Each structure stands twice: as structure tokens, then as C-alpha cells.
Amino acid sequence: MFIKEYFGGIFKAIKSLLTGMKLTGYYFTHLNKIVTEEYPDNRATLKMPERFRGEVIMPHDENNEHTCTGCQACELACPNGTIKIITKQEVQADGKKKKRIDAFVYHLDMCTMCNLCIDACPSDAIIMGQNFEHSQYERKYMKKVLNKPGSRLKDGVE
Amino acid sequence: MLFEPDHYNEEGEFVVNMGPQHPSTHGVLRLKVWLDGETIKKVEPHLGYIHRSIEKMTESLSYRQFIYVTSRMDYLSAHINNQVCALVVEKALQVEVPARAQAIRVILAELTRISSHLLWFASIGLDLGGVTPFFYAFREREAINSLMDENCGARLTQNFMVPGGIMKDVLPNFQQRVKEVLKQFKDNYHEYDEILTGNVIFQNRLKGVGILTKEDAIAFGCTGPTARASGLNCDIRKLYPYDGYEKLQFDEITSTGGDCWARYEVRMAEMKQSVKIIEQLIDNIPEGEIVGNTKKVIKLPKGEFYQRVETARGELGVYIVSDGGTTPYRCKYRSPNFANLSAIPHIARGHKIGDLISIMATIDLIIPDIDR
Numbered sequence: 001m002f003i004k005e006y007f008g009g010i011f012k013a014i015k016s017l018l019t020g021m022k023l024t025g026y027y028f029t030h031l032n033k034i035v036t037e038e039y040p041d042n043r044a045t046l047k048m049p050e051r052f053r054g055e056v057i058m059p060h061d062e063n064n065e066h067t068c069t070g071c072q073a074c075e076l077a078c079p080n081g082t083i084k085i086i087t088k089q090e091v092q093a094d095g096k097k098k099k100r101i102d103a104f105v106y107h108l109d110m111c112t113m114c115n116l117c118i119d120a121c122p123s124d125a126i127i128m129g130q131n132f133e134h135s136q137y138e139r140k141y142m143k144k145v146l147n148k149p150g151s152r153l154k155d156g157v158e
Numbered sequence: 159m160l161f162e163p164d165h166y167n168e169e170g171e172f173v174v175n176m177g178p179q180h181p182s183t184h185g186v187l188r189l190k191v192w193l194d195g196e197t198i199k200k201v202e203p204h205l206g207y208i209h210r211s212i213e214k215m216t217e218s219l220s221y222r223q224f225i226y227v228t229s230r231m232d233y234l235s236a237h238i239n240n241q242v243c244a245l246v247v248e249k250a251l252q253v254e255v256p257a258r259a260q261a262i263r264v265i266l267a268e269l270t271r272i273s274s275h276l277l278w279f280a281s282i283g284l285d286l287g288g289v290t291p292f293f294y295a296f297r298e299r300e301a302i303n304s305l306m307d308e309n310c311g312a313r314l315t316q317n318f319m320v321p322g323g324i325m326k327d328v329l330p331n332f333q334q335r336v337k338e339v340l341k342q343f344k345d346n347y348h349e350y351d352e353i354l355t356g357n358v359i360f361q362n363r364l365k366g367v368g369i370l371t372k373e374d375a376i377a378f379g380c381t382g383p384t385a386r387a388s389g390l391n392c393d394i395r396k397l398y399p400y401d402g403y404e405k406l407q408f409d410e411i412t413s414t415g416g417d418c419w420a421r422y423e424v425r426m427a428e429m430k431q432s433v434k435i436i437e438q439l440i441d442n443i444p445e446g447e448i449v450g451n452t453k454k455v456i457k458l459p460k461g462e463f464y465q466r467v468e469t470a471r472g473e474l475g476v477y478i479v480s481d482g483g484t485t486p487y488r489c490k491y492r493s494p495n496f497a498n499l500s501a502i503p504h505i506a507r508g509h510k511i512g513d514l515i516s517i518m519a520t521i522d523l524i525i526p527d528i529d530r
């Protein structure tokens with residue numbers, strides 16, 4: 001009785017192992033079912049989804065104009081002080097002085113990609129970019145100024 | 159203390175540290191184990207290796223900002239963690255959440271639950287010595303993660319909730335994509351049974367190991383699949399429904415075994431229930447608004463508010479004391495893993511050290527949720 005149970009157990013274990021091995025064997029012989037991506041090699045074809053949150057970017061149009069008014073709503077919305085907006089007074093064509101952004105400083109190393117700043121921006125001046133390869137050799141490169149040099153506020157955006 | 163010349167204490171017990179960098183603790187948890195030969199005499203968990211003071215941080219964050227931090231607690235149920243924060247603010251402000259937002263929240267929450275249980279399935283195989291199941295579970299998990307990526311913008315830490323609803327509407331192909339993911343999951347579910355559930359060696363390592371009785375589960379405050387495997391009805395989705403769970407048909411999976419095998423079976427069956435919930439919703443997501451009526455700067459009325467949800471690991475509660483300002487005066491999270499961990503020293507006593515791994519694996523701890 002004991003011997004029967006003993007060998008029965010071993011037989012059952014081997015059978016269950018073979019069931020699992022059969023499955024492994026199935027995928028071993030069906031190479032078209034492989035789902036892995038070979039990441040650094042597929043860089044040319046790799047496309048991130050449109051909503052993917054890679055980094056905060058500020059789109060500029062062909063005249064080097066953006067729509068950031070310097071209202072600092074994003075700075076307030078950010079939970080960890082990633083954004084710092086430095087403003088300046090600019091003399092307009094009609095002689096009046098107006099507040100414009102000098103630098104939109106973005107600390108990529110502090111950003112958690114939470115999307116709150118984008119949600120808060122009233123003039124859609126910033127969006128999330130798809131780039132995710134952010135590694136740098138030194139921390140200072142993580143600090144970015146998002147408005148391009150010489151850029152200005154688009155006319156009609158207040 | 160740990161480097162006694164002979165590693166033995168006065169009673170002749172051998173003291174070893176499991177962790178904080180042990181692969182089977184799934185994070186930085188340190189278990190100090192007193193052994194007599196191979197038998198466990200005593201287990202003492204040491205916490206705090208990944209403490210980030212999320213509760214204290216919350217006191218300086220506004221009610222829109224504090225949601226994102228909770229993604230970093232139980233990062234596998236990030237979406238459900240966000241949900242509890244949104245719900246507590248809605249409860250305090252008495253905001254009506256639009257039906258569309260509720261449906262999408264529930265679908266994403268159940269997908270999160272499936273993906274979390276899949277990761278658990280993957281890692282239990284890994285812990286008990288089988289690497290292959292890991293890849294099968296990760297294939298389906300990857301599909302869910304891609305879906306999250308497309309719709310929420312991030313794979314794990316979605317932060318898709320805002321007080322009153324959701325941040326953005328889902329993409330037009332959302333329904334079709336969810337159906338694809340569910341189909342893939344259902345088509346491949348039998349493979350999990352073939353490769354792991356039916357395996358006799360695997361079964362023998364779980365059956366009769368680490369028995370948690372119903373009384374103990376109540377005494378230790380265990381929740382989630384861990385307690386349901388001991389026969390305790392504790393599904394918050396049934397007991398205190400939120401976000402429209404009361405309108406959905408699903409079973410609360412319980413088992414009476416209380417051992418590691420019962421916990422395994424409960425989780426495996428729960429995935430199927432989540433699929434059932436999503437299938438009820440996916441074809442009838444109501445049209446309409448996605449965010450309720452909330453102000454830009456949210457101020458909670460003076461008072462105390464508590465809300466609970468069922469994450470993949472149990473009951474998560476958030477308790478907020480408000481002094482009427484824009485930030486919480488005090489915030490406390492009742493995390494499921496902390497309570498579940500407290501049962502480990504009790505149920506591991508008398509078992510062999512190898513069984514401690516099975517117990518840890520089936521209780522499914524997420525360490526950042528314990529420390530917060």
C-alpha cells in the first residue's frame with residue numbers, strides 16, 4: 001500500500017512536470033509567438049503612445065513663438081518644485097511694459113511625470129513629450145530651460 | 159547583536175537575517191529569524207528601510223497634489239490608491255462623480271487588480287524555484303501595462319484620478335483594446351494552470367503550510383485575499399461599495415483552508431471575477447462628463463473624513479483631518495500590507511525556513527506600502 005502510494009506520487013509529479021514542459025516546448029517550437037521586444041535595437045521603429053509622459057516640453061511654432069504667459073499656474077500646481085518661472089518686464093511696441101517669461105526652468109531630475117502642471121496651464125503652453133531616454137553623465141544637464149533662446153510670446157495670447 | 163562570535167544565542171538558537179536585500183522579500187524588508195536547526199522559533203520583521211514619510215509630505219500638499227504620492231505606496235495597485243484619495247475628497251465635498259468617470263475608474267481599477275495578481279503569480283513561481291511562469295504572467299501583464307500607457311500616460315504610476323473624476327477621457331479605441339487584453343488573458347489562463355497550479359511539487363510546498371485561522375485573521379487585522387482565504391468576508395467592494403460597485407455582479411471569493419494553497423486559489427479565482435466585472439461595464443460605459451463640479455483650489459470643510467477601498471492586497475483606508483484649509487492637517491493611511499505582515503511571525507512559527515518563503519510569497523507583501 002505504502003509502496004503504491006509512494007510510486008503513485010512520483011508518477012503524478014512527473015506527469016505534472018511534463019504538462020508544464022509541454023507548454024514550454026510549445027513556445028520553444030513556435031517562434032512566431034515570441035512577444036519580447038529587443039529594445040535598443042528597435043529604437044528606429046519604437047513609437048511611444050501619444051499620451052506617454054516622458055518629459056515636459058514647450059512647443060514653439062515656426063516663428064519661434066510659444067504661448068506661455070508666465071502666469072505661474074504650473075509652478076503652483078507642481079507638487080515638488082520642479083518648475084521655476086523667472087519673469088521680466090518687457091517694453092511692448094506701444095510703449096507699455098508687460099510681464100513676460102525670461103526663463104522656464106525645468107528640473108527633469110525632480111519631475112515625477114504626474115501631469116498636474118499640464119492640467120493646470122490655462123494656455124496649453126506646455127505638453128508632455130515622448131522622449132524617455134534621459135540619462136546623463138552629470139546632474140547639471142538635467143536642468144533645462146524650456147523656452148528657446150530668442151523666443152517670444154505669440155501675439156494675441158494673454 | 160548579529161555578529162556574535164558563534165552566531166548562536168544563549169538558548170542555542172541560530173539567528174539569521176532574511177533581507178533587507180533578499181530576493182524573496184520583494185523589497186527592502188528585513189526579517190530576523192531565530193532558528194532551531196531548520197525550524198523557525200521566532201520571526202521579527204524590521205521595517206523602515208524605504209520610509210519616505212508620505213503621510214507627513216501629504217500635510218504640505220494640496221488636495222490635487224496629494225493623489226500622485228499614493229502611487230508610490232502600493233505601486234502595483236497605484237490606480238486604486240489614487241482612487242481612495244479622490245474618493246475621500248469627493249466624500250468631504252459631497253461632489254457627484256459622473257457615471258462615465260465611475261465606470262472608467264472601475265475598469266482601470268480591475269485591470270490594475272488583474273495585473274497585480276499576475277505579478278504575484280509570476281513572483282510566487284520565482285520564489286519557489288520556477289522561473290518560467292514569470293514570463294507567461296508578464297506577457298499578459300505587459301498587455302495591461304501598454305493599455306495603461308496609451309490611456310493614462312504611464313505604466314505603473316498612472317495618476318489618472320482627479321478629485322471629482324478622471325484627468326482625461328479615454329481614447330476612442332479603449333473598449334476595443336480592453337476587449338483584446340481580456341481575450342488574451344482568458345485564452346492564456348489555462349497555461350497558468352498547466353505550468354504551475356497542477357504541478358505537484360508546487361502544491362506540496364503550499365498545502366498545509368502557514369495556516370491562518372479566521373480568528374487570527376480578525377485579530378491581526380488581515381484583509382484582502384489573505385483574510386478571505388481564511389473564510390473572512392472582508393471585500394470592501396461588497397461591504398462598503400464605492401464608485402458603483404453595488405450595481406455590478408461578482409462573487410466574493412472565500413476559502414476555508416487558511417493555508418498558502420487557499421491563498422493561492424483565492425487570488426487565481428479573483429482574477430476571473432475582475433474579468434467578469436470589466437465585461438459587465440465595457441459595453442455600457444455611459445456617455446457624458448468625466449469630471450464633476452470641483453473648484454480649481456480645493457478646500458475641504460473642517461472635520462474628519464475616512465474612506466476605504468479594496469486594493470489588490472486588502473483594505474486601504476485614508477483618514478484626513480482638515481482644518482478648513484487647502485492642505486490636510488493630518489493624513490493617515492491604513493495600509494493593507496502592514497496589517498498582513500503582522501500575521502507572518504505568528505503563522506511562520508514552527509515551520510521550516512523554506513516554508514517562510516512560501517508564506518511571504520502568498521501573503522504578497524509590497525514593502526513601500528508597509529513603510530510609506
Ligand code: SF4
Pocket residue numbers: 056077078079080081082083110111112113114115116117118
Ligand atoms: S509633471 Fe508633475 S512633477 Fe513634473 S513638472 Fe509637471 S507637475 Fe511637476
Ligand code: SF4
Pocket residue numbers: 067068069070071072073074075085120121122123124125126
Ligand atoms: S506654462 Fe502655462 S501655466 Fe506655466 S507659466 Fe506658462 S502659461 Fe502659465
